[in-house]
Amino acid sequence: MxxxxxxxxxxxxxxxxxxxxxxxxxxxxxxxxxxxxDQPLGDKPGARVSAINQANISALKKADVWQHIDASRANPYNAMHVWDKDSFGDIHFAGNDTGGELESDTLGVIIENLALVNGLAHSVxxxxxxxxxxxxxxxxxxxxxxxxxxxxxxxxxxxxxxxxxxxxxxxxxxxxxxPITFRDYEHTAIVANIRTQQPHENVARQAFTPTGPLALLPMRDPNVCSIVWSQTPDAAKTLQGYSDSEFCNALVAASNNALGPVSLETSRTAFPLTMRYARxxxxxxxxxxxxxxxxxxxxxxxxxxxxxxxxxxxxxxxxxxxxxxxxxxxxxxxxxxxxxxxxxxxxxxxxxxxFKFLFDGNDPLKKLIRGVGLAATDKLSAVKQAFVNHAMGL
CATH class of the missing domain: 3.50.50.60 (FAD/NAD(P)-binding domain)
Structure with a gap:
């Protein structure tokens, strides 16, 4: 006992x-x-990563955890670029959009999940x-x-x-x-690491496409990103059936060729997305x-x-x-x-x-609303600052 x-x-x-x-x-x-x-890290970075915000970074430093995270598996990002594919709406966030609440221009850090667990385990x-x-x-x-x-x-x-x-x-x-409430998001997330022709410049990117959002998260290597491509089940099944080169071509098209031609660094994995909420x-x-x-x-x-x-x-x-x-x-x-x-x-x-409702599909009225909304937010510094501060947990 x-x-x-x-x-x-x-x-x-x-x-x-x-x-x-x-x-x-x-x-x-x-x-x-x-x-x-704690588990040994692989020779190459894994594709399962998290974007840890400033509030949680500060907490990890206070708990004497942060210094034990393998720096080669964590990468700060100092800007975000979000856009609506095939639309005029886009928005850029940077460290100076936080109203001076950050000590540096770093908005957050992309960390391999296993590297974060290992850092925590080292302390615990x-x-x-x-x-x-x-x-x-x-x-x-x-x-x-x-x-x-x-x-x-x-x-x-x-x-x-x-x-x-x-x-x-x-x-x-x-x-x-x-008791739990749950709902199928009717999206499947495809996760992988990709190598890009152009450097990511420590910018986190997200493109909203008619069948779901695509996130490109900057890793330590300046030409490697972790992707989370959330698609409708049918679209995801089609993408998973593609050869590597076909998948990469589809990815380049979905991202509006944001970082040039790409190749896969890891295999692709997919999992269904479900909302759960314990009552x-x-x-x-x-x-x-x-x-x-x-x-x-x-x-x-x-x-x-x-x-x-x-x-x-x-x-x-x-x-x-x-x-x-x-x-x-x-x-x-x-x-x-x-x-x-x-x-x-x-x-x-x-x-x-x-967000999912507004950015789903090609409805002309929704496209107009989100295009105007993104463009307006990009021009309104107070609104942009509020968005960024919330995202950073400040």
Whole structure:
């Protein structure tokens, strides 16, 4: 029998961010994760990346994590270019559009997910208050005073607070019987790394096409981008059936030849996109963070940032409760976190739904509205500043 004050299920970005943010808290933390929480990086950069905003970068620096991230697998970007394909609307964002709130022109950093996890793991594994258990949970037995976790390796673990940071198909969420709302975005995301003829110049680019958005995210190599190409299922199936050269030609056409001819650096992977929103995030002894509580469309690149902010908000609350010697497992004390983060998640889901509706298809009226909107926003510095500050988490 083992005991922890807090058991975090999931050793990914969000779960490790929560543990790292609690490094000075007077509590014992168990991270339950099947397999090692750190993995060796491949010889070439992987295609699964996140655009981490300034708010989360600052938090990682405060938690002594940032300096442990492999700099060769992270690349700052200092500008964004968004346009509507086959339309006059486009908009440019740069560091000086933030109203002077940034120390530099850097808007964010594109990081390989595995490199970010490894940086977090490097710090968390050195924490005196953390133990990592390589197993899975078979069953959760909950009472008003504690949770008893029956583990696959035959052991048992008791904890006062069980945190579900175990992704979109969360076992913890299912065990807690939290109801969930979900909707098919009717998009499939194709992910890969590409080599471009022209350098990306540390600019993050996004083109809205009639069948879905295409993001080109600048990697450390000045001629390599990670792409996230969200398409209708039929269009995605067609693209996946193309040869590499046919796929690259279609990509160049979709991006209006923004970076010249391209070639594939990695194989293509595809996965369907679904909106999920847990209608409850907390009960006595159990709470959700990250994709366990919500998943959103990747068109704004905010999924990882939203989950990390969940973790940081929960860590701040738990730190206060522990200092005040209050029961971290009582629902009444977890309510402020649930209310605040559910609101932020719902705002982001609504924004993504709005963008997807407005930029879908070739309807002439919608094309006119979005063209005028992008062009006007590009000229209105106050509006542009508000957009950029929000995207940066400032």
């Amino acid at each position: 083992q005991h922890a004050d807090i058991a975090i299920v999931g050793g990914g970005i969000v779960g490790l961010t929560l543990a790292a943010a609690l490094k000075d808290a007077p509590c014992r933390i168990a991270i339950i994760n099947k397999g090692l929480i 594994l050195k924490q005196d208050n953390v133990v990592v258990i390589d197993t899975t949970i078979e069953r959760v037995l909950s009472s008003s005073q504690q949770n008893m976790l029956m583990l696959e390796n035959g052991d048992a673990l008791s904890c006062r607070l069980l945190v579900g940071a175990d992704g979109a198909n969360s076992f913890v969420r299912k065990q807690a019987n939290f 409850e995030w907390a009960k006595d002894g159990i709470v959700l963070v990250g994709d366990a509580a919500h998943t959103i469309h990747p068109l704004a690149g905010q999924g990882a940032n939203l989950g990390m902010q969940d973790a940081l908000a929960l860590a701040a609350l738990l730190g206060t409760l522990l200092e005040e010697q209050k029961d971290i497992g009582q629902l009444r004390y977890l309510r402020p976190y649930e209310r605040a983060r559910k609101t932020e998640a719902m705002k982001m889901i609504a924004a993504m739904d709005g």
